[in-house]
Amino acid sequence: MFCKNCGKELIGTPDICMNCGAVLNPGITQGLLVTTETRTSGFAVTSLVLGLVSLFIPFLGILSIIFGVVSMNQIKKSPNIQGKGMAIAGLVLGIITISWWIIYFVFLASLFLSL
Numbered sequence: 001m002f003c004k005n006c007g008k009e010l011i012g013t014p015d016i017c018m019n020c021g022a023v024l025n026p027g028i029t030q031g032l033l034v035t036t037e038t039r040t041s042g043f044a045v046t047s048l049v050l051g052l053v054s055l056f057i058p059f060l061g062i063l064s065i066i067f068g069v070v071s072m073n074q075i076k077k078s079p080n081i082q083g084k085g086m087a088i089a090g091l092v093l094g095i096i097t098i099s100w101w102i103i104y105f106v107f108l109a110s111l112f113l114s115l
Helices: 042-053 060-077 084-113
Strands: none
Touching: 042 060, 042 084, 060 084
């Protein structure tokens, strides 16, 4: 049996998905307080940090974009994972810094070739 909300395989026949907190058997949960823990995606934090560091180290912008995309997918699949803003910021920083470094290296190459 799989959770209809997150797709995680369920062991036995639980009433609540332990992965996302979705109620699987609505008749049994009357009067039951359901709380789920939210956490920040580690990939989103990594994306943001790599995006900032990529201002100084060019190839880290690519990793920032990869981690940002992975975290956006992770956040979309599970409602109890946060960090969408950090993931977007990491993506934007990665794209901007890669563009900036490409322009910078093209400029240096044109200077070198003009000598």
